[in-house]
Amino acid sequence: MEPFEEGFERLRDAQAPAGLAARVLAAAREDSETRFRRRTALLNGLASFGLAACAVAGGHTLLPSAVLAVAGLSLSIAAVCANTE
Amino acid sequence: MIAKLLWHLPGSESFMARTDSEIQQLLRAGRVEEAFEAIVYAYQHRIYRLALAMTGDPGLAEDAAQETLLRLWRHMGSFRGESQLGTWIYTVCRNRCLTLMERRANRREDPADVLAARPAPAAPSDYSDLLAALQALDAPQREAVTLFYLEEQSYEDVSRHMGVPLGTVKTWLHRARKALADWFADRGIVEKGER
Structure with a gap:
């Protein structure tokens, strides 16, 4: 057997550093939660905007609806930005 | 939550x-x-x-x-x-x-x-020589030899994984084996049976 083949045999026993799996899983969980929060914030914002648009279309007072729409969108954008890495 | x-x-x-x-x-x-x-x-x-x-x-x-x-x-x-x-x-x-x-x-x-x-x-000394020797190879040769010896893949699997023809894999492996053997020989590292 060539020395390099022996080297490969020994390398086959090498193990990933302890804690790698835990670190990766923790990072993935965090990533999952961030994505969930971002999606929720966006949906909330869109829902507020949608409600406001419906109110305007339904002939209700324009100003409160417009304020609600702008607030909804602003909240949504701020939440998405805050959650963006 | x-x-x-x-x-x-x-x-x-x-x-x-x-x-x-x-x-x-x-x-x-x-x-x-x-x-x-x-x-x-x-x-x-x-x-x-x-x-x-x-x-x-x-x-x-x-x-x-x-x-x-x-x-x-x-x-x-x-x-x-x-x-x-x-x-x-x-x-x-x-x-x-x-x-x-x-x-x-x-x-x-x-x-x-x-x-x-x-x-x-x-790196632990039991394979540090190999790691150093691998770094002396071209990237495709290093990849081919790693898949073949470390992952124990067949020529066909190496070819499929690397997306190159079978003949190319055989050529890379032939060159890599020679280069690795030369690397160890140049440094006086011999087979276990010869020590």
């Missing part, structure tokens, strides 16, 4: 190793988190070893393994099962290694970075 409820992970102690086909079934069933955890436990050592052989640097290999696994996580939804799971993981790992090696090479061009660079942790 709701987000936390989305991911019910079994504790690592109760975790059972899963086969590739079981992992693919989980993916098809949309149980992405479970599939990912299974991948981490099933492949972490293999990914690290591949990265170690590719980069020759334990510190860089750890970074590459971590980034590979996280990249797999971010792209779990895009894996359709058209290729084998191992092939997909290998491709991601290889690309991460190449990117990190390129980044390291670029950084080293700046003298300030060379001075600031922290020393990499030393």
Whole structure:
């Protein structure tokens, strides 16, 4: 057997550093939660905007609806930005 | 809080190793988190070893393994099962290694970075010669020889994984074997039976 083949045999026993799996899983969980929060914030914002648009279309007072729409969108954008890495 | 409820992970102690086909079934069933955890436990050592052989640097290999696994996580939804799971993981790992090696090479061009660079942790001596010898090979030869000897893949599998013809793999392996044998011979490192 060539020395390099022996080297490969020994390398086959090498193990990933302890804690790698835990670190990766923790990072993935965090990533999952961030994505969930971002999606929720966006949906909330869109829902507020949608409600406001419906109110305007339904002939209700324009100003409160417009304020609600702008607030909804602003909240949504701020939440998405805050959650963006 | 709701987000936390989305991911019910079994504790690592109760975790059972899963086969590739079981992992693919989980993916098809949309149980992405479970599939990912299974991948981490099933492949972490293999990914690290591949990265170690590719980069020759334990510190860089750890970074590459971590980034590979996280990249797999971010792209779990895009894996359709058209290729084998191992092939997909290998491709991601290889690309991460190449990117990190390129980044390291670029950084080293700046003298300030060379001075600031922290020393990499030393590889255990039982395979440090091999890691050094592998670094003397061209990247495709190193990849081919690693898949063939470390992963114990057939010529056909190496050809499929690397996306090159069978003849090319045989040529690379022939050259790599010779170069590695020469590297060890030049340094007076002989076969065990001859010591």
